[in-house]
Ligand SMILES: Cc1cc2nc3c(=O)[nH]c(=O)nc-3n(C[C@H](O)[C@H](O)[C@H](O)COP(=O)(O)OP(=O)(O)OC[C@H]3O[C@@H](n4cnc5c(N)ncnc54)[C@H](O)[C@@H]3O)c2cc1C
């Protein structure tokens with residue numbers, strides 16, 4: 001790796017002033033599972049690597065069934081799926097955290113890093129969309145918030161402006177009769193990047209037979225993770241049946257704008273997104289009914 | 293000359309102090325500065341797990357950790373598994389069950405398997421394959437590794453009762 005300086009900020013304010021002092025040649029380090037690979041391979045260069053893991057706000061994991069979840073941007077993935085209440089309240093997030101790389105990656109990799117790396121194939125982003133997460137950002141002009149669904153703007157690009165950092169992700173409290181699921185397709189069993197992925201969240205009516213509300217996020221079928229608002233709106237008020245799930249899958253297929261690359265053809269991705277959306281819906285409904 | 297950082301850590305139970313550059317990975321420092329060459333560099337990009345060590349008890353790929361990040365941490369490498377007279381049951385079972393050929397992957401498997409048995413003393417075959425998915429082996433085809441881990445788990449459970 002090329003030479004750089006290292007600093008571990010102790011507070012958000014200190015991180016913001018270090019970022020202001022060093023400009024774009026400062027790179028933020030959370031778990032390092034993307035940035036260290038990129039620095040080593042010369043894909044990125046840095047004068048300063050700014051470690052944010054010693055900032056308490058960035059490694060928080062605060063759950064309260066009435067207030068929801070506050071997840072520090074640098075909190076490693078394993079803490080999400082090892083937290084029984086969080087796993088139950090935000091199951092699609094736990095699904096995604098459990099399949100990023102392997103265990104040695106999950107002890108370091110953070111959801112914030114996954115989001116800020118802004119790959120269209122990032123596994124946690126569809127789950128963030130499904131769970132309606134909000135991103136809390138700090139920068140030279142103070143704090144602001146953006147919906148996770150609007151965070152990514154192009155492959156590897158996002159709404160963070162000069163000198164800004166992601167502080168935390170906030171999730172609304174869990175509601176009764178809701179369930180969620182993230183599914184991806186990879187050609188291996190583990191340790192691969194999604195060819196396509198679907199994260200869904202549903203809330204059922206009191207009978208458990210009808211979908212009252214849904215949210216869907218899709219991975220690797222567009223230049224950014226995609227929020228399938230049309231599909232979610234169509235699902236509201238529909239019966240929670242295999243026919244509805246299949247139709248939602250076809251609708252997801254219609255809004256997908258995939259490309260062909262080394263992981264798969266556009267046609268294959270369109271096929272996958274329909275299957276994954278259908279299966280994720282069936283699983284999410286099962287979880288909302290308290291089975292599976 | 294790049295600025296050197298002065299760090300301290302507890303490595304395999306021993307307090308150590310060392311100097312390193314910010315850009316040096318924990319793997320480089322373990323091997324080249326502390327001369328603990330058990331952890332191996334297979335890929336240097338997080339995929340193979342040959343560099344696995346425990347950082348505060350959790351398995352990490354030491355090629356994807358900067359040494360400066362480990363300041364004040366507890367580190368366990370494969371050199372820390374055996375005591376002065378006995379191999380760790382995992383090491384003993386890997387030998388007895390022929391769970392290695394070239395051996396490059398073995399330190400990483402041993403350390404990751406130790407972390408697994410620390411949290412789950414009786415893992416199923418599927419759990420072993422899932423938790424050790426970040427460790428690649430080009431030689432054995434994995435079956436003997438999985439069996440050696442199960443065998444060591446049984447021995448450790450017996451020793452506890
Ligand atoms: C072997 C291996 C397997 C992988 N498997 C998967 C997989 O299955 N699915 C998947 O989605 N990804 C995978 N990845 C990619 C990577 O692990 C994830 O994207 C991970 O979530 C990144 O998190 P991190 O904390 O390590 O980020 P870092 O590497 O620390 O940071 C990632 C990027 O975000 C920036 N950043 C980090 N934190 C902040 C912040 N708070 N504010 C602003 N910017 C910030 C960094 O500067 C950098 O550009 C894999 C990587 C490896 C090496």
Ligand code: FES
Nearest residue numbers: 334335336341355
């Ligand atoms: S050398 Fe670290 S994972 Fe391969």
Ligand code: FES
Nearest residue numbers: 393394429430431
């Ligand atoms: S024994 Fe050779 S790589 Fe595993």
